[in-house]
Amino acid sequence: MSTHDAVTPASARIILICSGKGGVGKTTLTANLGIALARLGERTVVIDADFGLRNLDLLLGLENRIVYTAQEVLAGSCRLEQALVKHKLEPNLSLMPAGNPRMLEWLTPDDMKTVANLVAERSDYVLIDCPAGVEQGFKNAAAACREAIVITTPEMSAVRDADRVIGLLNSQGIQPVQLVLNRVRPKMVANQEMLAVDDVTDILALPLLGLVVEDEQVIVSTNRGEPLTLNGTSSPAARAYVNVARRLRGEGVPLIDPSKERRGLRARLMAKLRKSGNS
Amino acid sequence: MTLIDFIQRLLGRDKPSGALARERLQLVLAHDRSDLNPELLEQMRREILEVVQKYVEIDLESGDVSLETGDRVTALVANLPIRRARPLAIPRTAGADMPDGVVGHGEIGASTDQRTDPDEVDAEKAAVADPPLPG
Numbered sequence: 001m002s003t004h005d006a007v008t009p010a011s012a013r014i015i016l017i018c019s020g021k022g023g024v025g026k027t028t029l030t031a032n033l034g035i036a037l038a039r040l041g042e043r044t045v046v047i048d049a050d051f052g053l054r055n056l057d058l059l060l061g062l063e064n065r066i067v068y069t070a071q072e073v074l075a076g077s078c079r080l081e082q083a084l085v086k087h088k089l090e091p092n093l094s095l096m097p098a099g100n101p102r103m104l105e106w107l108t109p110d111d112m113k114t115v116a117n118l119v120a121e122r123s124d125y126v127l128i129d130c131p132a133g134v135e136q137g138f139k140n141a142a143a144a145c146r147e148a149i150v151i152t153t154p155e156m157s158a159v160r161d162a163d164r165v166i167g168l169l170n171s172q173g174i175q176p177v178q179l180v181l182n183r184v185r186p187k188m189v190a191n192q193e194m195l196a197v198d199d200v201t202d203i204l205a206l207p208l209l210g211l212v213v214e215d216e217q218v219i220v221s222t223n224r225g226e227p228l229t230l231n232g233t234s235s236p237a238a239r240a241y242v243n244v245a246r247r248l249r250g251e252g253v254p255l256i257d258p259s260k261e262r263r264g265l266r267a268r269l270m271a272k273l274r275k276s277g278n279s
Numbered sequence: 280m281t282l283i284d285f286i287q288r289l290l291g292r293d294k295p296s297g298a299l300a301r302e303r304l305q306l307v308l309a310h311d312r313s314d315l316n317p318e319l320l321e322q323m324r325r326e327i328l329e330v331v332q333k334y335v336e337i338d339l340e341s342g343d344v345s346l347e348t349g350d351r352v353t354a355l356v357a358n359l360p361i362r363r364a365r366p367l368a369i370p371r372t373a374g375a376d377m378p379d380g381v382v383g384h385g386e387i388g389a390s391t392d393q394r395t396d397p398d399e400v401d402a403e404k405a406a407v408a409d410p411p412l413p414g
Contacts, residue, residue, distance in 0.1 A: 156300050163308050192295030199301045203308065 012120035015127050015248075016145035016174070020161030022132030024153045025182040028218060028227075029241070030129040031059040036229040036245035038092035042124040045084065047116060048098035049141035050131035051107065060087060061225025062095050070115050071099030080118050089230060094119075104136070109143030116144035125248075134164060142172060149209060151180040154195040163204060178209035180244060185214045210244035211255055212237050309346040312353045320346070327357060336362040 017030045027050075034046040047070070048056040057063040068083040073096075084094040096119055099107075112128075120126050128145055131137035142148070148169050152162040162179075169177050181200055188194035201208050215237035221228045228238035229245075243253045287293040310316075315323070324344040331337055338360040347356050 156304050159304055160307060160311065164311065167312065189297070192297040194297050195300050195304075196297060199297070203301070203304060 016148040018130035020165040031227040032241035044125040045119040047096040054098040069097040069099040112140040112144040153183045179206040180210040212240040
């Protein structure tokens, strides 16, 4: 699929990763998806568009290797290759670091477009880690993308904010927009104490690109600065992120069914009671 | 879920919170997507009722104008039980006197068809466009 020698400007997929609400897993998804795509042989660049509160460098373990940022690229004071930070263990992946927060005063949608199109010239996938909110930072990042992944958790506030973002993406004609449902707790879903997967997909009316169950290993991997997808696919979240990457490339990978996960005694008992109550 | 929650549930006193979340979300999203605040909705409800009342007698107690949502489309749903048509209906030729943009005479008149059953319900749906464009 990759054509590493030819320059293919228009063919790169520029994908916005956004959520509206903060803390639902945008940056974690960007880092893991970036590594997963790179490991599948795709030349991938992740752009940190969160100039105010940048963190993508930290999750990738590249925070000490940043010399130049998008600011110097836009100012023309460094070459693109100088700003791009190549991942030490996964050379197919590079990071375009966010510039200084003061840039937010003058940064425009066209600036983000310029940066994204520049890196797209030499890659197969460009992932833009969007800031939280629906204000200027979001508008800048959204202007640069051609398609989008909305990530949310099965919580009311996250779903509501995702709905707002989807409305904005639709009004800008961004297509396709796909959904990743993060931090699903199968036990709580089985106990009906959490929005079910179908509830969220029905309400948001988006195709489901991936389903990530709550996984403590995500925190451990952040502590280490090594995304889970970097070290094989041992944990549930790592498997889910790799599956998102494969589905993005068009592979038919079936979704996991959280209700098929092993249930506790109480959940099984409740399910039985409900069944006998309905009949 | 604590043991007490579990017992409450067994006794049927407590609804699972997942279903509650879904209902509350659908309601709040209906309003978010239409970008109408409660006061505006109330004003629109009053005006719709005024217009409809010019033509038919409606049951104000059980009448309802609300927003419903599904599949990213929000609908304004008016559920107005009609008691009877006004005996002194405005002549059909008076169409030009009607305020702009109100429901036409013929539409309502045709569906009520002089029925006097108070339980007769006429629901009128109007699709509101997808989430409004950002400012």
